[in-house]
Amino acid sequence: MAGQIGGFNEFGRIRRVALRRPEAAFQSPAKIVAEWQRLAYTEAPLMAEAAREYDRLEACLESVGATLDHLPADPSLTIDALYVRDAAIVAPGGLILCNMGKPARQGEPALHGKALGAAGIPILGRIEGAGRIEGGDLVWFDARCLAVGRGYRTNDEGIRQLQALVGPGVEVVTVPLPHYRGPGDVFHLMSILSPLDRDLLLVYSPLMPVPFREWLIARGMTLVEVPDAEFDSMGCNVLAIAPRHCVMLKGNPQTQARLRAAGCRVEVIAGREISAKGQGGPTCLTRPLLRD
Numbered sequence: 116m117a118g119q120i121g122g123f124n125e126f127g128r129i130r131r132v133a134l135r136r137p138e139a140a141f142q143s144p145a146k147i148v149a150e151w152q153r154l155a156y157t158e159a160p161l162m163a164e165a166a167r168e169y170d171r172l173e174a175c176l177e178s179v180g181a182t183l184d185h186l187p188a189d190p191s192l193t194i195d196a197l198y199v200r201d202a203a204i205v206a207p208g209g210l211i212l213c214n215m216g217k218p219a220r221q222g223e224p225a226l227h228g229k230a231l232g233a234a235g236i237p238i239l240g241r242i243e244g245a246g247r248i249e250g251g252d253l254v255w256f257d258a259r260c261l262a263v264g265r266g267y268r269t270n271d272e273g274i275r276q277l278q279a280l281v282g283p284g285v286e287v288v289t290v291p292l293p294h295y296r297g298p299g300d301v302f303h304l305m306s307i308l309s310p311l312d313r314d315l316l317l318v319y320s321p322l323m324p325v326p327f328r329e330w331l332i333a334r335g336m337t338l339v340e341v342p343d344a345e346f347d348s349m350g351c352n353v354l355a356i357a358p359r360h361c362v363m364l365k366g367n368p369q370t371q372a373r374l375r376a377a378g379c380r381v382e383v384i385a386g387r388e389i390s391a392k393g394q395g396g397p398t399c400l401t402r403p404l405l406r407d
């Protein structure tokens with residue numbers, strides 16, 4: 116396994132990352148038209164523009180030396196398969212295939228397992244039965260500490276299975292999430308938190324549980340706050356591609372300025388097609404497999 120997956124943090128330089136390009140996730144304009152409303156997109160994404168936006172995301176990843184593992188298309192997938200973070204997580208011992216809280220996305224984890232298993236990555240286990248886990252709810256602080264959001268996409272049984280799979284050497288910290296816009300919305304732990312470095316986090320505090328916020332501060336974290344005006348435009352969804360070097364969505368100038376003031380190098384990408392319409396930012400679009 117050495118050299119294939121690892122890091123178990125959300126800020127180290129990305130060495131290897133799984134992705135599914137828009138051409139493979141959306142498959143055809145007809146599929147987009149058939150699915151976007153049912154999946155609660157705000158509008159139908161445009162394929163050609165999505166591919167151009169995605170090229171820029173890939174260029175950012177390649178600029179830090181990441182190897183890209185492209186996941187294939189499959190007729191059983193929906194267009195939500197663009198958001199590859201959610202279907203699997205990495206753990207010491209191998210990949211854990213999730214069990215999606217959004218029923219329409221149920222087919223995604225097995226296909227992650229098939230493609231990444233064929234690429235030589237060991238599969239540690241699966242979340243099964245009544246258990247639900249989505250990768251956007253999980254944040255590795257270090258190899259011994261994993262925070263998991265308990266919301267509408269991730270349930271108690273999923274967290275129980277997750278703890279059993281990672282074993283007693285990993286402390287799983289459960290973070291209760293607010294109802295906010297309800298079960299039909301996409302709301303993950305990473306909707307309100309993006310790690311930027313070992314001691315630096317981007318957060319949206321108004322939706323953060325007080326005990327968790329206090330816990331972060333007690334661990335020595337400096338918090339950079341996303342302003343109210345930039346929460347809906349996914350100002351809080353920022354992907355660290357290396358420590359204090361990150362990718363964020365255009366249209367969040369205050370957050371961008373605060374990140375720079377905190378010492379971060381910031382890459383800004385357009386995400387109207389790949390992010391805004393389906394509500395998945397740079398973290399959701401990527402499944403880092405190996406970080407420093």
Ligand SMILES: NC(=O)NCCC[C@H](N)C(=O)O
Binds near residue numbers: 201301305306395
């Ligand atoms: N980790 C994430 O926040 N993923 C975004 C997933 C968006 C997708 N439209 C969904 O509802 O699942």
